[in-house]
Structure formats: structure tokens, C-alpha cells
Amino acid sequence: MAFDEGSRNLNFLEEIITKDLENGVTESVVTRFPPEPNGYLHIGHAKSICLNFGLAKQFGGKCNLRFDDTNPAKEETEYVESIMNDVKWLGFEWANLCYASDYFDQLYQWALDLINAGKAYVDDQSAEEIRQKRGTLTKPGEDSPYRKRSAEENLDLFKRMTAGEFEEGTRVLRAKIDMSSNNLNMRDPVIYRILKRSHHRTGDKWCVYPMYDFAHGYEDAIEGVTHSICTLEFQDHRPLYDWFIENVDVPHVPHQYEFARLNLTYTLMSKRKLLELVTTGIVSGWDDPRMPTICGFRRRGYTPESIRRFCKEIGVAKADSMAEVELLQYCLREQLNRTAQRGMAVLRPLKVVLENWPEGFVDELDAENNPEDENSGSRKVRIGKEIYIEREDFMEEPLKGFFRLAPGMEVRLKYAYIIKCKEVIKNESGEVTELRCTVDMDSRGGDAPDGRKIKGTLHWAWAGEAVKAKVNLYGHLFTLKNMSDMEEGKDYKDYLDPNSLVVIEDALVEPVLADAKPMDKFQFMRHGYFCADHDSTPEKPVFNLTVSLKDSWGKQMR
RNA sequence: UGGGGUAUGGUGCAACGGCAGCACGCCUGACUCUGGAUCAGGUAAUCUAGGUUCAAAUCCUGGUACCCCAGCCA
Numbered sequence: 001m002a003f004d005e006g007s008r009n010l011n012f013l014e015e016i017i018t019k020d021l022e023n024g025v026t027e028s029v030v031t032r033f034p035p036e037p038n039g040y041l042h043i044g045h046a047k048s049i050c051l052n053f054g055l056a057k058q059f060g061g062k063c064n065l066r067f068d069d070t071n072p073a074k075e076e077t078e079y080v081e082s083i084m085n086d087v088k089w090l091g092f093e094w095a096n097l098c099y100a101s102d103y104f105d106q107l108y109q110w111a112l113d114l115i116n117a118g119k120a121y122v123d124d125q126s127a128e129e130i131r132q133k134r135g136t137l138t139k140p141g142e143d144s145p146y147r148k149r150s151a152e153e154n155l156d157l158f159k160r161m162t163a164g165e166f167e168e169g170t171r172v173l174r175a176k177i178d179m180s181s182n183n184l185n186m187r188d189p190v191i192y193r194i195l196k197r198s199h200h201r202t203g204d205k206w207c208v209y210p211m212y213d214f215a216h217g218y219e220d221a222i223e224g225v226t227h228s229i230c231t232l233e234f235q236d237h238r239p240l241y242d243w244f245i246e247n248v249d250v251p252h253v254p255h256q257y258e259f260a261r262l263n264l265t266y267t268l269m270s271k272r273k274l275l276e277l278v279t280t281g282i283v284s285g286w287d288d289p290r291m292p293t294i295c296g297f298r299r300r301g302y303t304p305e306s307i308r309r310f311c312k313e314i315g316v317a318k319a320d321s322m323a324e325v326e327l328l329q330y331c332l333r334e335q336l337n338r339t340a341q342r343g344m345a346v347l348r349p350l351k352v353v354l355e356n357w358p359e360g361f362v363d364e365l366d367a368e369n370n371p372e373d374e375n376s377g378s379r380k381v382r383i384g385k386e387i388y389i390e391r392e393d394f395m396e397e398p399l400k401g402f403f404r405l406a407p408g409m410e411v412r413l414k415y416a417y418i419i420k421c422k423e424v425i426k427n428e429s430g431e432v433t434e435l436r437c438t439v440d441m442d443s444r445g446g447d448a449p450d451g452r453k454i455k456g457t458l459h460w461a462w463a464g465e466a467v468k469a470k471v472n473l474y475g476h477l478f479t480l481k482n483m484s485d486m487e488e489g490k491d492y493k494d495y496l497d498p499n500s501l502v503v504i505e506d507a508l509v510e511p512v513l514a515d516a517k518p519m520d521k522f523q524f525m526r527h528g529y530f531c532a533d534h535d536s537t538p539e540k541p542v543f544n545l546t547v548s549l550k551d552s553w554g555k556q557m558r
Numbered sequence: 559u560g561g562g563g564u565a566u567g568g569u570g571c572a573a574c575g576g577c578a579g580c581a582c583g584c585c586u587g588a589c590u591c592u593g594g595a596u597c598a599g600g601u602a603a604u605c606u607a608g609g610u611u612c613a614a615a616u617c618c619u620g621g622u623a624c625c626c627c628a629g630c631c632a
Contacts, residue, residue, distance in 0.1 A: 320624075
């Protein structure tokens with residue numbers, strides 16, 4: 001029996017680590033999260049972050065944040081800052097902050113070692129020639145005519161490449177492995193290319209830069225990484241990863257393991273396409289609340305806890321899979337229900353006049369801040385003769401099962417009084433513009449003195465102190481559940497949901513909500529969770545819909 | 559048509575030769591001053607064909623389907 005009862009139910013990575021620790025393959029665990037600073041982090045990265053930092057923490061090890069900045073053509077400082085910020089926000093601390101570029105000297109030395117050992121050569125072929133001679137999936141490649149160069153000649157040429165003597169694209173350094181390998185990655189992969197670009201950290205020091213396959217394992221070796229965790233598409237690269245490690249003297253031998261990346265319904269995860277959404281102005285920026293970026297989720301009002309919880313709930317395996325956004329939303333609601341301050345906001349106001357309300361009278365009532373949290377206390381809400389209710393809480397001809405307001409029907413105003421609809425006032429075009437109701441003045445607090453049951457309870461806003469607010473209602477950016485199911489000839493832009501953002505300019509919110517500080521989170525009762533946008537002010541409050549409440553009536557209506 | 563992977567309810571993950579389980583979703587019902595939350599219940603799965611075994615999701619053999627690989631990207 002390989003495992004006792006206590007070690008059951010581990011995911012495959014935990015199993016590997018547990019075994020390695022038990023068998024003395026390693027004494028402690030070192031992982032790393034290795035983003036390329038060429039874009040913003042998204043929810044897919046969050047899975048990797050939770051795995052790498054989480055595993056290290058779980059086994060008492062360390063996890064480094066390492067920028068894999070080997071391609072100066074694509075990388076920028078703006079991205080490294082956003083990445084650090086996002087990782088911290090998610091709640092993780094790195095043991096060391098590392099950059100692949102810090103290892104360029106060592107990497108270069110190892111390249112020289114490979115050349116000296118006859119295991120790397122300078123190829124003068126063009127990119128096109130190299131591609132053609134690589135062969136195909138079914139046909140082996142051909143050796144380069146430059147493959148047999150002497151170590152001396154290779155050394156000379158490579159040093160001259162490094163000195164900037166040759167133009168970009170004219171020469172590369174390749175590993176000498178096997179042009180007939182079934183694994184295309186082993187067909188003499190390019191390991192250094194000439195790039196006359198300024199690097200965000202090393203400036204103009206280099207004009208040759210290492211390729212990912214060559215560099216990555218060495219970076220792990222330098223940092224003492226024990227378990228180098230990456231996504232499935234690198235499985236074919238593992239023999240190469242091992243080859244580089246085996247063919248020079250490294251301080252430590254790391255191993256690579258692969259897991260299935262996250263796919264999410266209604267969500268695009270491609271860095272390139274996300275960049276395009278930003279640059280074409282389809283969204284307002286990387287942190288548009290509809291973006292699946294970490295900063296997008298943050299601005300949308302998601303919490304780091306909920307994202308971590310989600311990453312835990314989806315688990316980790318090697319089978320391609322598609323997680324449902326509903327699970328993410330569940331994780332968020334689960335937390336916000338316990339923690340979010342409640343408030344009343346009327347998104348689409350309909351005026352209601354309480355006909356028998358004493359003229360000039362203003363009542364003040366207690367309202368719980370959060371019924372799920374007994375320590376949250378209460379606040380005062382005030383009410384007078386003229387109030388507003390939600391337009392959709394009134395139906396002139398109520399459908400079966402509609403237990404809100406309708407002519408002749410009674411309903412309770414949350415925390416306040418029971419009212420009854422007496423009269424419907426419309427404008428010339430037949431639109432309902434105002435309701436005339438009577439109020440049961442003996443029902444203060446919400447309970448009928450005669451004990452009659454009132455099924456419907458509505459949220460409301462008193463005209464005397466409600467504050468006008470802007471509310472952004474966000475939904476899925478795309479209409480397609482599985483974005484890889486796009487029809488032939490169609491583009492992801494063909495699936496944009498025109499209603500992914502609905503702006504409400506004149507919602508009415510109670511005063512506590514208007515006082516919100518940017519990023520404060522609330523439950524707008526009977527609507528959902530909202531957070532104050534980062535440019536919200538008490539004079540002009542702006543709220544973003546984070547996630548709606550579950551709505552069984554609305555579902556029934558659909 | 560080469561190589562590398564993966565197949566368990568609608569979705570995601572367990573079960574490591576011994577009663578297929580958990581979560582989300584969905585559907586009932588109870589309760590409710592949020593049609594929320596909560597509570598109780600229900601629905602629903604081992605890709606396929608053989609074989610080994612008292613016993614197979616698990617082991618063996620043969621199929622099938624899907625994903626990845628022909629960047630001087632990572």
C-alpha cells in the first residue's frame with residue numbers, strides 16, 4: 001500500500017511532493033511562479049499562483065516570484081509592477097523576488113559550456129531555412145549544414161554575436177540534439193537569438209537573449225526549485241528541460257510537472273486577445289470590471305479570499321476542463337453574504353405617495369446592518385410621505401405567483417410599514433408614473449397588529465434623503481459559454497454581449513451607501529453585491545455590480 | 559499519417575482491486591421582514607469492446623474521442 005488513509009485525497013501534485021519528501025528526494029519544497037511581464041495577470045494565473053504559493057506553504061517550503069524576462073521585445077516595467085501588486089493582493093508573499101535577467105551571465109556561461117562540449121552550435125541559416133529543415137510531424141528534420149562546426153569556430157561566432165557584429169536574424173545558437181527526434185522540440189532547438197533591443201532591466205548590455213526552453217530549467221536550478229509546475233502544453237518540452245540540466249554542471253536538479261490550465265465559461269483567457277480588448281477600446285482598460293484580469297475582478301468587487309477559495313474548489317488535474325463561472329460566483333456570494341453591509345438602493349425608481357401619512361411626519365426606524373452577522377449592529381433609516389420603490393416590484397396585472405405590489409395588494413416596506421396600493425397614475429402614453437397607496441400606521445416595524453401575513457417585502461428609498469447614484473450593471477463580456485466553440489469564420493468579437501454593461505444614471509440609494517469609500521462592498525438588498533467604484537464620491541456615488549443575488553423569481557420569469 | 563497527454567453525473571474534483579463520493583448547478587419542499595440566506599430531500603456519471611479476478615472506474619489487450627507540438631514567443 002503506497003499511501004495510508006491520512007494521505008488519501010491529495011491531488012497529484014501533493015502526492016508527488018509527499019512522496020518526494022518521504023523518500024528523501026528533497027528535504028524541503030521550493031516552487032516558483034514565473035510570469036512573463038508582458039501582460040496583466042488573469043484568473044488563470046490565479047490558479048497557478050494558488051498552486052505554487054499554496055503548495056509551498058502547505059509543505060513548509062518557499063515560493064519565489066520570478067519574472068521570466070528573456071524577451072525584451074515584449075516586456076515592460078508596467079507589467080512587473082502590476083504583477084507584484086496582484087500577487088500581493090491575492091494574499092501571497094514570495095520568498096525571493098527574482099528575474100531571469102539576473103541570471104543572464106550564468107546562462108551565458110552555460111551556453112559556452114555547451115558549445116565547448118560540442119553540444120551547441122551557431123547556425124547561419126535564416127529562420128525560414130531552419131523552419132523548412134525542421135521536418136514535419138511525420139517527417140524527420142535535416143541537419144543544418146553548420147551543424148559540424150568546431151567548438152572553436154562556434155565559440156568565436158557566438159562571441160561575435162554577443163558583441164553585436166551580426167544583425168538580428170542572421171545567426172542563432174542551437175542545441176545539438178537530434179534532428180530526427182519524434183519530439184520536434186528536440187530537433188536542435190534555438191537557444192540564443194540576436195535581439196538588438198533594450199531590456200527593461202539590463203538595458204543595452206546584451207544583444208543576444210536566451211530562449212525559454214534553454215533558460216527556464218536553469219533558472220529553476222539556480223533558485224533551487226524542487227517542483228517546477230507549469231501547464232500541459234509544456235509536457236513535450238520536459239525532455240528538453242531535462243536535457244539542458246543534464247548537460248552542464250548545475251547547482252541543483254529541478255523537475256518539471258504539468259497541470260491543466262484553467263478555462264472558465266463565458267471567458268476569454270488569451271493574453272493576446274485581452275490586450276486587444278484593451279487597445280481597441282472594447283473595454284475601458286485592463287481593470288475594466290468585465291475583464292477576467294485580477295485587477296478587473298478587484299475593481300468589480302471580488303475579494304482575494306473568494307478567488308483563492310475558487311482555485312481550491314476547482315482542484316487540479318491533468319485533464320483539460322472548463323470550470324463554470326457559477327462556482328466562482330458562489331465562492332464570492334458565500335463570503336459577501338457573511339460580511340457585506342446591507343443597504344437599500346432603488347435602481348429604477350417608481351414614485352409612491354402614502355396618502356394617509358401624516359403631513360410633515362418623518363419616522364426613524366432600525367435597520368440591521370447584516371442579519372448574518374450579529375456583531376454588525378444596526379443603523380437608522382428614515383421615511384416620510386413620499387417614497388420610491390423598484391419599478392419591477394409593481395405589476396398592474398400581476399402574474400400568478402407575483403407577491404409584490406399590485407392594485408389592491410398589500411406589501412411590506414422593509415423595516416417600516418405595510419402599504420396597500422389604491423391607485424395607479426399614468427401619463428399620456430400609458431406609462432405608470434406614480435402609485436397612490438395607503439399605509440397601515442399600526443404596522444410600524446413591519447408587523448401587522450392583527451397578525452395577518454404579508455408575503456412580499458420591498459426595499460425602498462425615502463424621497464427626503466435618498467441620494468442619486470450611478471450604477472454600473474455588469475454581466476458576461478461574451479455570450480458564448482465555451483469560447484473555443486466559436487463558429488468557423490467567426491471572431492471572438494462576434495460574441496461580445498451588447499448588454500455586458502448597462503449604466504443606470506439615476507438610481508436612488510440610502511445615505512449610508514452614498515457615504516461609501518471607494519471599494520467598499522455592500523449588498524443592495526434584493527439585488528446583489530455592489531462595490532463603490534474607485535472614482536465614487538459622496539456627491540456622485542458610483543457603484544459596480546459585483547454579482548447579483550440568486551433570483552428564483554427572475555429565473556421563473558425567464 | 560509521428561510524438562506527448564487525457565477520458566467518472568450538466569460542470570469541476572475524489573474513490574489508488576472491495577457499497578462510485580464531495581462541491582457547484584438544476585428540481586422539490588420547509589422556513590423567512592431580502593423571492594437572499596438557512597434547512598430537508600431529489601435528479602444525475604465510470605468513452606468502448608474484450609480479458610484477468612470471488613470482486614475492475616482502478617489491472618491487461620484492442621479500439622474510439624478530445625487536447626497539445628512543426629516561433630529566432632513563453
